Amino acid sequence: MKIDKILLDHGSGGKMSHSLIADIMLPAFDNTILSQLNDGAILDMNGTRLAFSTDTYTVDPIFFPGGNIGDLAVNGTVNDVAMCGGDPLYLSVGLVMEEGFSVDELKKIVDQMRIAADKAGVMIVTGDTKVVPHGAIDKIFINTSGIGVIPENVNVSAGLAQPGDKIILSGTIADHGMTILTQREGLTFDSPVKSDSAPLNHMVKGMFEAGSKIHVLRDPTRGGVGTALNEIAEASNVGIRIHETAIPVRPEVAAICELLGFDPLYVANEGKLLAFVGPDQAEQVLDAVKEDEFGKDACVIGEVVADTPGKVFMHTRVGGTRMVDTLTGEQLPRIC
Numbered sequence: 001m002k003i004d005k006i007l008l009d010h011g012s013g014g015k016m017s018h019s020l021i022a023d024i025m026l027p028a029f030d031n032t033i034l035s036q037l038n039d040g041a042i043l044d045m046n047g048t049r050l051a052f053s054t055d056t057y058t059v060d061p062i063f064f065p066g067g068n069i070g071d072l073a074v075n076g077t078v079n080d081v082a083m084c085g086g087d088p089l090y091l092s093v094g095l096v097m098e099e100g101f102s103v104d105e106l107k108k109i110v111d112q113m114r115i116a117a118d119k120a121g122v123m124i125v126t127g128d129t130k131v132v133p134h135g136a137i138d139k140i141f142i143n144t145s146g147i148g149v150i151p152e153n154v155n156v157s158a159g160l161a162q163p164g165d166k167i168i169l170s171g172t173i174a175d176h177g178m179t180i181l182t183q184r185e186g187l188t189f190d191s192p193v194k195s196d197s198a199p200l201n202h203m204v205k206g207m208f209e210a211g212s213k214i215h216v217l218r219d220p221t222r223g224g225v226g227t228a229l230n231e232i233a234e235a236s237n238v239g240i241r242i243h244e245t246a247i248p249v250r251p252e253v254a255a256i257c258e259l260l261g262f263d264p265l266y267v268a269n270e271g272k273l274l275a276f277v278g279p280d281q282a283e284q285v286l287d288a289v290k291e292d293e294f295g296k297d298a299c300v301i302g303e304v305v306a307d308t309p310g311k312v313f314m315h316t317r318v319g320g321t322r323m324v325d326t327l328t329g330e331q332l333p334r335i336c
Contacts, residue, residue, distance in 0.1 A: 013222025013268075014327030037235065038158055039083040039218065042150065051086025053077055054145035060334040062109070062139055064183045066176075066195030069142055070109035071116035072270060072336060075199050076221070077146040078120045082201040083217040083273065085156040085208075086148030088120060093127035094143035099134045109140070120199035122146070148201075153212055160215040161236035165304040166282035168275040170203065170289050171196070171297040172248045173225055177267035178256045180335055191252035196294075198271030203292035210288035213278030220274055221336055223327045226265035228274055229312045230326040240312040242302030242324070265314075266327045268335045276304060 009016035026035065033041050040053025055076050062069040074091065081088040093113065097106070117124050175196040182193065200219065207214060216236070220228035225247070233240045249257075249264045257264050271294055277285045282300060289295035312324040 008333045009329055011222075011333065014227055014266075014329065016329075017222070018326070036157055036159065037231070039080040040086075040146075042084050042157070049150040051081045051084035051088075051148045051150050052146070053080035053084070054143065055080060056141060056143040057336055058138075058141050058334050059180065059336050060138060061180075061183050062105070064179055064195055065192060066179060067197040068109055068112050069140065070111075070113040072195075072197050073142040073144045074113050074116035074120065074122075074124075075197050076270060076336060077144040078122060078199045078201050079219045079271075079273070081146045081148040082204040083156075083219050084150065085154035085204075085217065086150045087205065088122045088146050088148040088201050090123055090125045090147050091117065092145045093124055095127070095129045096137060096141045096143075097129070097131050098137050098139055099131055101139055106140070116199065120201055151208070154208055154214075156214060156217045158216060158218065158232050158235035161232050161238050161240075161276045161304050162215055162278070163238060163304050163306040164279050165215060165276040166279050166300050167229075167240070167242065167302040167304070168277060168282065168286055168289060168298060169225065169247065169301045170200070170273045170275075170295045171271075172250050172253070173220070173269055173272060174249060174253050174257060174262070174264035174267035176270040177224070177332060177335055178253050178262070180268075181260070181262075181332055182256065189252065189256065193250070193253055193256065196269055196271035198294045200271065200273050200294065203273070203289060203295055206288040206292055207275065207285050211277060211281035211285040213281045214275055214285060215278070216274070216276035218274045220269050220272060222268050224264070224266040224268055225274065226263070226312070226324045227327045229324065232274075232276070233312050234310045236304075237309045239305040239308035239310070240302060241305055241315065242312065243315045244317045246299055246301045248297045248299060262331060265324060266331060268332070270336060279303075
C-alpha cells in the first residue's frame with residue numbers, strides 16, 4: 001500500500017519505520033556501512049575502527065521518574081555506540097527550543113546531561129542551539145551524536161548471530177515505556193514505576209573482558225525486545241527461540257501493561273541490552289553483566305537456531321509456542 005504522508009507509525013521502530021528506511025532512506029543513501037543497519041556506523045579509519053551514532057530525542061513529558069530528556073539523550077547515544085562494540089568517547093549536542101521555553105528547565109536538563117556524561121565517562125565537545133517560534137515544536141528537542149573506538153578483538157553486528165548462541169537480556173523490560181505512558185496520561189498506581197535510562201558502556205566493557213564470543217549487541221529501545229529480535233533474526237538469517245517464563249518484567253509494570261493492553265515485548269527500554277553469545281562463554285558473560293549495577297536482573301532468555309530463518313518464536317508460559325512478529329503500528333509516540 002502506497003503511503004503519501006508521514007504518519008506517527010513511521011517513528012515507531014516497527015514495520016512502518018523499516019518500510020520508510022527500505023523505501024526511501026536506503027535507495028537515497030545506500031552504501032556498505034549504512035546497509036548493515038546497526039545501532040550506529042562502524043567505520044575503518046586507516047586501521048582504527050570507530051563507532052559513530054546519532055539520535056534525536058522528542059520524549060513527552062521531558063521530565064519523568066528516573067530521568068529527563070537530557071540524560072536520556074546522553075545515555076541513548078552512549079548506548080548506541082556501545083552496541084557497535086565501541087568505547088564511547090565524545091558527544092555532540094544539538095538543542096532545538098521553542099521560544100518561551102523555561103530557562104530554569106533548560107538548566108536542569110543541561111545539568112543532568114553533564115551528570116550523565118560524567119557517569120558514562122564521555123565528554124560533550126561540540127554542539128548547536130536553535131530557537132524556533134512558539135508552537136513550532138513542543139518545548140525542546142535534543143540531538144546527540146557520539147563517537148568511540150572499537151577495540152581490535154571486538155566484532156559485533158546484527159548480522160553475526162550464529163546457531164547455538166545464547167541470548168542474554170540484561171534486566172527487566174518495559175520500565176521506560178510504561179513510565180512515560182503513565183506520566184503522560186496522569187495515571188497513578190500504588191507501586192510507581194520509573195525509567196530504566198542508564199549508560200551501558202561500562203557493562204559492555206566488562207562483558208568483553210569476560211568473553212570474546214559476543215556476536216551481537218542491541219539495546220531494545222523503540223519497538224522493544226520483540227522488534228529487536230526480529231531485526232537480528234532477519235539480518236543474520238537465523239531463527240530465534242525465546243522463553244516467556246525467562247523474560248523478567250517487574251510485577252507493577254506487568255500489571256500496568258495488562259491493564260492497558262500492552263505487550264511488554266514491544267514496549268521501549270532505555271537501559272537494557274540484548275547480547276548473543278557463543279554457548280561456551282554465555283555463563284561467564286552473564287556473570288559479568290550481573291556484576292554491573294544495571295545488570296542485576298540479567299538472564300538468558302533464549303537461543304539461536306538454524307531452522308525458521310528470519311523468524312522469532314516464543315515458548316509461552318502455558319506450554320504453547322507463538323510467533324513474535326515485528327511491532328505493527330505505533331504503541332506510544334514520543335517515547336524517546
